[in-house]
Amino acid sequence: MSSSMKRKITIFILIIICFLLQCTVFKAVIFTHVVPNLLIVVTSSFGFMRGKKEGLYVGFFCGMLIDLFFCEFYGFYTLIYMYIGYINGFFKNMFYDDDIKLPMVLITGSDFIYGCIIYVFSFLLRGRFDTWYYFKNVIFPEVIYTVVITLIFYRIIRRINRKLEEDEKRSAAKFV
């Protein structure tokens, strides 16, 4: 199997697992109403680890899954996730493999902006003006949960990415 194919399949499986965790297990196990947003973590991570293009593709796929299952008009979540992945790609040059601060800041920021966008488009535009309530009860708790999960989950993603990059280097060396 070529290494780029291996990368695609690995990421595909990773996204599917995150999606399933997010819409099944977490809802049952966690007692609060709030679920951490794993798909944002994945999208954002691959954005700043691998660049704009890969962030874009990963975001596109994550958003598409949500659209297919839960959204009444297709494309809305795809668009949001895709742009989040793309924008995170701009930080690739600032990213060092051992640094945990930048990833945390970026993932937190991404999740916060994601929450704001959803609020504006599906609540504010329908006349739900009590902005502070939604920030306090939905957006902030989600961001906090996501950050806590990220502390563990990001390491897993980084390990996967390292493995994949090692493979890619090895197969590139073979051809030279």
Next chain:
Amino acid sequence: MKKKKRKFTLSSEYVLLIFTVLCVIMIFVTFNTKITAGPLRGVASYVLVPLQKGINQIGSVVSSWSDNLTNLKDVMAENEELKEQVDQLTTENNILQQDRFELNRLRELYELDEKYPDYNKVGARVIGKDAGNWFQNFVIDKGSEDGIQVDMNVIAGSGLVGRVTSVSSHSATVLSIIDDSSNVAAQVLSTSDNCIVSGSLQLMSENKISISKLTDEEDKVTSGEKIVTSNISDKYLPGILIGYVDQVSMDSNNLTKSGTLRPAVDFAHLEEVLVILDLKKGTEE
């Protein structure tokens, strides 16, 4: 969704542009027409639905363990309480039995039987809930092959849960009435006053939904009153119990009332639901 392999690779700006245009077109198409991405969803469902079922079972086992531990104390206290309640209910039951005979007699008298026909129902299991924190959609494990169609009503126990919004061959998405974007035309059972029942994210944490535009000129609606779906609703079958009035107050226009109601269904622990296979007449033209 993947593009064909070519010799040159597109720069990420172009890919972004192409996908953006694609998404915007999709949003407009699905928003303005009745076209849905049914076949695409079908493919995704074939892969994901069995996985969701499996994982969901593991999840519910784990949560039932933890529930058992935390609940033991509560259960003991509750047991005492319930024993008292049994006595109380026995007397109440006797009164109700009498009422039932009276009701049966009256029904025959007015031939009200036709008003509450026995609907065909099919049971389904909840296998997944919305991936975010904003909406209260959920996925059930029955789809078009089990005869489910869009806009069918979903109930659990005795109360209304919501309606089906999209269907694939082996799964369907249900919009619950506590969702912020859901509105149901309803009426007060005893006085037949019309009102609108709409879900609200703010009230959800208190396990309530809001009522608005209630016309109650005679000031008869009090807390505990039953609210059922109205016959003027074009998607919900008439006479399905939604919940009980919690409190109502006069609006600033002095014409209508608004307030909150407690849903008859426990949405936090929804595991099995019933889908009514009869569609409201008039929706299919």
